[in-house]
Amino acid sequence: MSTPLDALEQQLNALRPARLPATARRSILQEMQRPATGHARAFWQFAHRTGFQVALAGALSLALLVGSPWLFRSLRPVSHDNPSMIVASNGLVPSLVFWETQLAAACPMGENTVAVLRSPSILTNVQIRR
Amino acid sequence: MTRSVTISLWQGVNRVTDNATNGTMWQRMLHQCGDGLFLYARQLCRNDADAADVVQEAFLRVWRKHANNGITEPDLPALCYSAVRFTVLDRQRQAARRWRRELAAGESLYEQPALFETSLERAEEQAGLETAIRALPVEQREVLTLKIWGELTFQQIATVTNESPNTVASRYRLALAALRQQLAKAGTP
Numbered sequence: 001m002s003t004p005l006d007a008l009e010q011q012l013n014a015l016r017p018a019r020l021p022a023t024a025r026r027s028i029l030q031e032m033q034r035p036a037t038g039h040a041r042a043f044w045q046f047a048h049r050t051g052f053q054v055a056l057a058g059a060l061s062l063a064l065l066v067g068s069p070w071l072f073r074s075l076r077p078v079s080h081d082n083p084s085m086i087v088a089s090n091g092l093v094p095s096l097v098f099w100e101t102q103l104a105a106a107c108p109m110g111e112n113t114v115a116v117l118r119s120p121s122i123l124t125n126v127q128i129r130r
Numbered sequence: 131m132t133r134s135v136t137i138s139l140w141q142g143v144n145r146v147t148d149n150a151t152n153g154t155m156w157q158r159m160l161h162q163c164g165d166g167l168f169l170y171a172r173q174l175c176r177n178d179a180d181a182a183d184v185v186q187e188a189f190l191r192v193w194r195k196h197a198n199n200g201i202t203e204p205d206l207p208a209l210c211y212s213a214v215r216f217t218v219l220d221r222q223r224q225a226a227r228r229w230r231r232e233l234a235a236g237e238s239l240y241e242q243p244a245l246f247e248t249s250l251e252r253a254e255e256q257a258g259l260e261t262a263i264r265a266l267p268v269e270q271r272e273v274l275t276l277k278i279w280g281e282l283t284f285q286q287i288a289t290v291t292n293e294s295p296n297t298v299a300s301r302y303r304l305a306l307a308a309l310r311q312q313l314a315k316a317g318t319p
């Protein structure tokens with residue numbers, strides 16, 4: 001049996017809501033049809049997933065573990081008195097020593113200049129002071 | 131503008147929406163729920179432009195979040211209505227002070243467009259219903275909109291509005307009773 005409220009419900013059901021503006025509808029469709037381009041979008045799609053976040057955190061921790069010994073070794077101060085330690089501690093230093101020798105042969109230098117050339121940290125300090 | 135141009139423009143607009151019936155689940159959802167979402171947003175926003183922006187933002191937010199996680203079609207309407215509500219509240223929180231000031235200054239100046247599509251033969255009846263709906267308290271109007279035009283269950287409405295299903299059901303009954311009373315008072319059948 002239909003009650004007065006049922007009749008009212010039917011009346012309300014017969015009303016059709018005003019349409020969503022075509023511009024808004026079109027914008028939504030265009031946004032959804034836009035192809036997923038670039039790594040940033042792919043990253044964003046995965047970034048909110050817990051599995052991805054755990055994997056990312058794991059990879060970063062592993063990288064920190066593996067990299068920390070190397071980092072500490074490279075930060076350790078190098079003895080300026082022993083040229084062989086300089087050579088051993090950094091792969092770039094042999095070429096620096098070579099150029100230092102070449103430079104010394106071309107124009108004679110004082111002790112301070114040689115020390116500056118041998119130690120990048122001193123060189124930096126000198127530059128900062130300037 | 132000539133008649134042929136008008137017709138072709140209208141066909142162009144229709145093509146965008148009509149193709150949606152054969153498109154993806156998301157396009158179908160926009161086609162079926164777009165107007166309902168807009169109506170719901172209009173109940174909560176100050177003007178139609180804001181409501182359209184809210185629907186766009188909310189729908190795309192749901193799409194971005196759930197496009198790839200195997201969500202099923204029956205779950206989507208409730209999520210979209212929820213997103214509309216959340217987006218409106220979020221915006222209101224951001225601009226609460228400005229909103230209150232503007233509301234105090236100019237609400238009466240803003241002429242509200244019709245909530246429903248008008249048909250000539252039932253214009254009077256529709257106008258009466260619309261006036262009665264606008265006079266309802268916001269909570270009742272919200273539940274009525276979600277139930278009738280959103281076609282959500284009381285359980286889904288309860289989830290969207292963050293209330294208990296019993297509260298939602300009682301608000302719906304109260305809304306219908308109030309509407310009936312107002313229509314009787316106005317003399318609309």
